[in-house]
Amino acid sequence: MEVVITALGPDNVGLADPIIHYVTGQGARIAEIQMYDHDEEQLFAMICRIDIQRNQYQPLVDAMRQIGQHTKLAIRVWSSERRAPDKPRLAICCTYKDDTPRAVLEAIAAGTIGADAAVLISNRGKLQGLAEEFGVPFSMIGDENGAADDAAMVDVLDEFDVDYVVLARYMRVLPPSTCWQFAGGRIVNLHHGLLPGFPGFRPYHDAFAARMLTFGATCHFIIPELDAGNQTINQRTFSVSPGTPLDAIIEQGGRENEPACLVEGVRRVVDREVYLHFHRVVARSTP
Incomplete structure (x- = not known):
């Protein structure tokens, strides 16, 4: 074990x-x-x-x-094996956009992701209705300005006995202390750009400025050392025609590409196809 x-x-x-x-x-x-x-x-x-x-x-x-x-x-x-044969428990963290957390919740409901949604965590109250729609507890850890209480997040993760933390367009940076406490491949993030080429907060804009015609998203493990690599679990791309407006690209990426990228990444982690070893993603050998 x-x-x-x-x-x-x-x-x-x-x-x-x-x-x-x-x-x-x-x-x-x-x-x-x-x-x-x-x-x-x-x-x-x-x-x-x-x-x-x-x-x-x-x-x-x-x-x-x-x-x-x-x-x-x-x-x-x-241990990723501690609940077997029961399903692992996920905390889904989000802020404003509902396409990505909704996709994860729908994949859980459909059995594509073999896990239970334990709690929806947000630094804003906008997506409380999404939690209610799927019958998932909602925990708001942000103040009136959206500043997250990181200690409160850890308390919620412990309260709901969470196995994996899924950052589904959660628009806050987790502090190293939180990353350390859930290190070892327990925090999965969606970045709305292709890593390592387009990091940062505006990857669509940066790729558009570079005159790219292929855009993408990256699902990766979060680790405490930000400069240790991107720990990629899954990447997904889409191509556009020359002259496609930036707004249309962002809309298509957020509606279709990002949710699909995260769902497949979370599935790979939950199904124990990959794990994190010395900050590197490793495929598990099949028996």
Whole structure:
């Protein structure tokens, strides 16, 4: 059973020792380990991916809870296999546009994505009706100006016991602290441009200015280190004729291309076709 352990908290000496000592003492195979000391923030962060027997999972959860209480670290233990044969639970995060989150909800309802929609999270109240339409709890974590309460988001993710966080045109940047707590391939994002060629907030505009006739979207894992690559899960493109107005391109991309790109990307993750290993997307070998 593959398990991901993440730890985040005030920097100090020897924080990783009890975690590593416990897992090695249980005979676990360590497949990946990364540790970071953010000196300017006095913050310690760690991710450890291990292989254990299924009957060791709950004792591991209990042991990490005790270690977290002792070290003052926020420690999370998670496995993509923990619910089997039940479906994983998704948090769908969005802001204004409903095409993309709607596509994910429709794919879940149709069985294309083998998961349950646990909660719809937004920094705006506009899409509450979408949550009600699909019978999904809605959590608004933004203030009157749309500024997101990132700590409240983490609380909601824990409250609904979420497996994967799907950023379906969620128009806020997640802070590194949130990314660390759900590291290891648990946060899936849709970027409305082709990476790595067109990053940033205006990829349609940038591609249009470059006189491109092919536009696209990228579904990728989010990781704490923004400059470590784009971690692509899926990309989808569409072509237009010369002279097509920018507004028409953006409309077509948002209505058709982006939703299809994200749905297929989420399906690949939920079906465990791919996973994140040392910040790189890896295809799982078939038995």
